[in-house]
Amino acid sequence: MLNTTYSYKAHLSPAKYVTQLSFILLVGLLWLMLQSFQAIAKPSLKSLQHQQLNEILFNIHTYYVDDLKLQNSFVTQPDNLQVEALFSRLDPYSKYLDETELDAIFSSTNGRYTGLGIEVKVEEGRVYIVNTINNSPAALAGLQVNDEVIAINQQPILDKSIEEVAKLIRQSGQSAVDVAVKREKETELNFSIKRQQINLESVRGHLADTGVALISINAFNNHTLHDVAREIAKMQITNSFPLSGLIIDLRDNPGGTLQGAVEVADLFLDNGTIVSTKGRFNEANQKYQAHKGDILSGAPIAVLINENSASAAEILAAALRDNQRAVLIGETSFGKGSVQSLIPLGNGNTALKLTTARYYTPSGQSIDGKGITPDVSINQTMLSEIDQGVIIKNIQELALFSSLLDRQDKKQLTAKQLVIMQ
Structure with missing residues (x-):
């Protein structure tokens, strides 16, 4: 994460924020989960005073990734409606956060949040579950991937945004x-679920008897580096020999912290650029380089991605592929290539989550709105519907590990081989 020393640090009087970094770069969809901090249909700016509005205006004018030419847009004292109109000109990831929402983000980056434990997506006005967190209230109650959520507390949610649905839950x-919910081939099902604090397991591992391992990274938070390193070390000890190959499953991973993605990429790289960021102020322009030391000592890596792999997940995938360290398998990723910064406001109890930079892959490409195209395109089902042991077996049957050094071989896989993963 980018740690700067702007005067904002002086506003962080509460100890919990002093220890959290004065300026935090975040990437990702911030889980795409129905949790409290996502319940922001519009910035809650109506009650803010002129001093706070001026502070928000200054930060947007100075740090927003695009120059909006604001110097002549407002009178000496901007009013609430003007600032609300300004937010409508920003990208959808830039928001004003009140104290509750800010606390929720810090909890999330530390691997916990309060909610039901589901990840969702919206398609044509309908809300579908794409994942349930292990041992969460939703998973224990019986909610399943692909369930269509049709009502919350007896209120229909057709054509409502994720933020509106989250607000109903909160x-x-x-x-x-x-x-x-509506489930395929079944009538309407009803569940009564109580929101609870959920500790996120960002990493799960599985070791095959062939010495090939799989780690599933569900999101990137402050503990992901430790969790990945621990899981790999445990599997290496169990295997009694170095791993013969690794599959990193990033499907349905909506992102998380930039630092988490950089640190995990560094585990597998001896050198090279991991990612670079570019913005309008100096500190937004960064290049993250790998350090010597590959935890796998060169063992081949395959990375699974799909349309829900976003931001931090895309950073890791691109870093390994562009540095010729891994082959990407699956579907074109989501395409979120912007970086958000948390800028504390006032006394540090509120903040501005502002898009301050765009990130670029090691090859210099921006994937914003485009995503990453895999080396091997396969129409995959959801992760939760596939056993980890089966994933390893299928990848081995694709013979990818024996041909990772020959990129032409990877692109000439037969239709018979590809159908194994479908």
Whole structure:
């Protein structure tokens, strides 16, 4: 993460923020989960005073990734409606965060949050579950991947945004949330689920008897480096020999912290650029380089991605592929190539989450709005529907590990071989 020494640090009087870095670069969709900090339909700016509005205006004018030419846009004292109109000109990832929302982001980057434990997506106005967190209230209640959420507390949610749905869930407070879903070949199902604090398991591992290992990274937070390194070390000890290959599953990984992605990439690289960021102020222009030392000593790596692999997940995938360290398998990724910074406001209890830079892959490409195209394109099902042992077996049957050094071989796989993964 980018740690700067702007005057904002003086505003961080609460000790919990002094220890959290004065300026934090975040990437990713911030889980795409139905949790409290996502319940932001519009910036809650109506009650802010002129001093706070001026501070927000200054930060946007100075640090937003695009120059909006604001110097002549406002009178001496901007009003709330003007600042709200300004937010409508920003990208969808830039938001004003109140104290509750800011606390939730810090909790999330530390691997915990309060909610139901589901990840969702919206398609044509309908909300579908793409993942349930292990041992979460939603998973224990029986919600499943591909369930369509049709109502929350008896209120239909057709054509509602994720933020509006999240707000309905949060309004339940300590009471149980009534969730109605439609499941394929079944009628409407109803669940009563209580929101709880969830400790996220960002990494899961599986070792095959062939010595090939798989790690599934669900999101990137402050503990992901430790969790990945620990999981690989454990599997190496179990294997009694160095691993013969590794599969990194990033499907449905919506991102998380920039630092988490950089640190994990560095585990597998001896040298080279991991990612670079570019913005309008000096500190937004950074280049992250790998340090000598490959935890796998050159053993081949395959990375699985899909349309829900975003931001920090895309940074890791591109870093390994562009440095000729891994082959990418799956579907074109989401394409979120912007970086958000948390800028504390006032006394540090609120903040501005502002897009301050765009990131570029080691080959110098911006994937924003385009995504990363895999080396081997395969129409995959959801991760939660595939056993990890089966994934390893299928990748080995694709013979990718024996041909990783010959990129032409990878692109000439037969249709018979590819169908194994479908």
